[in-house]
Amino acid sequence: MPELPEVEQAASTLRRWLEGAPIARARAAPTRLFRAGGRLLFQRLLPGSRLEGVDRRGKILLLSFAGASGKVGLLCHLGMTGKWVHRPSSADPPAHAHVRLELEGGAVVHYTDPRLFGRIEVHRDADLLALPAVLALGPDPLLDGIDPEVLHARLAKTRRPVKAALLDQALLAGVGNIYATEALFHAGIHPGRAASGLSRAEVARIAVGIDAAMAAALARPVEEIAYLSEGGHVGNPFLVYDRAGERCPRCKRGTIEALTIGGRTSAFCGRCQRAG
DNA sequence: ACGGATGTTCGCGC
DNA sequence: CGCGCGAACATCCG
Numbered sequence: 001m002p003e004l005p006e007v008e009q010a011a012s013t014l015r016r017w018l019e020g021a022p023i024a025r026a027r028a029a030p031t032r033l034f035r036a037g038g039r040l041l042f043q044r045l046l047p048g049s050r051l052e053g054v055d056r057r058g059k060i061l062l063l064s065f066a067g068a069s070g071k072v073g074l075l076c077h078l079g080m081t082g083k084w085v086h087r088p089s090s091a092d093p094p095a096h097a098h099v100r101l102e103l104e105g106g107a108v109v110h111y112t113d114p115r116l117f118g119r120i121e122v123h124r125d126a127d128l129l130a131l132p133a134v135l136a137l138g139p140d141p142l143l144d145g146i147d148p149e150v151l152h153a154r155l156a157k158t159r160r161p162v163k164a165a166l167l168d169q170a171l172l173a174g175v176g177n178i179y180a181t182e183a184l185f186h187a188g189i190h191p192g193r194a195a196s197g198l199s200r201a202e203v204a205r206i207a208v209g210i211d212a213a214m215a216a217a218l219a220r221p222v223e224e225i226a227y228l229s230e231g232g233h234v235g236n237p238f239l240v241y242d243r244a245g246e247r248c249p250r251c252k253r254g255t256i257e258a259l260t261i262g263g264r265t266s267a268f269c270g271r272c273q274r275a276g
Numbered sequence: 277a278c279g280g281a282t283g284t285t286c287g288c289g290c
Numbered sequence: 291c292g293c294g295c296g297a298a299c300a301t302c303c304g
Binding site for chain 2: 001002003006059077078079080081115117118119167169176177178179241242264265
């Protein structure tokens with residue numbers, strides 16, 4: 001569930017579930033989610049506090065809790081399969097629930113993550129926005145917008161294919177494999193093109209493509225956004241991602257092809273997105 | 277059953 | 291030193 005739009009929706013559902021509700025109990029299994037070792041602090045500091053707000057920077061969630069002993073900050077990255085889910089306390093925990101916040105009144109908010117690529121860290125609340133992981137991020141398309149001139153200048157400095165460069169969180173925060181793929185389709189640019197060889201106009205089209213793909217995702221109902229995690233009963237909402245072999249939805253003549261670039265699969269229309 | 281999957285990080289080689 | 295690449299992390303699904 002993890003690119004910018006999905007993380008933005010996670011932030012919004014966490015606000016709805018947690019705001020104002022005091023935490024009765026916080027539990028976490030000894031997994032690699034707490035790489036930095038904050039598991040015991042998580043269990044000790046959160047009970048008695050309540051959520052003050054949820055922030056998002058790229059794919060990183062930042063939760064602020066206020067309690068009797070001061071403010072506590074949580075950094076949460078969902079990795080590839082991380083997800084926050086809300087359940088009544090009477091229900092069985094969902095599969096792969098490793099962390100949970102039990103609320104006064106009975107509800108439980110679980111963090112599930114089968115592959116455990118996600119990450120949770122406990123910090124002082126005041127430190128959250130100054131954490132190295134946050135400072136390392138490039139502009140967030142939703143919070144900061146994309147300046148095409150700046151993006152063009154940054155892309156000019158790398159020798160990587162444009163598709164690989166767009167996945168660099170220091171270049172743009174929150175763009176992942178799906179939205180990079182969709183943005184390049186919008187822009188009509190082959191994913192294997194050298195980033196440094198793109199014109200200003202082409203980079204401007206990529207910026208528009210990122211905005212358009214993310215706006216389309218954010219406009220969908222929450223439960224449809226992470227379609228891959230919904231058991232397949234929601235259709236693929238993307239134009240080319242995961243559509244290799246299908247007809248191009250734009251030109252109706254090309255076929256969607258797949259190529260591995262920078263270790264990740266890229267889907268593109270061989271007719272609309274030429275290798276140049 | 278084999279291969280690939282929304283992400284990040286580490287080690288290696290140039 | 292810095293960049294780019296492949297592997298590793300752990301599990302599920304088709």
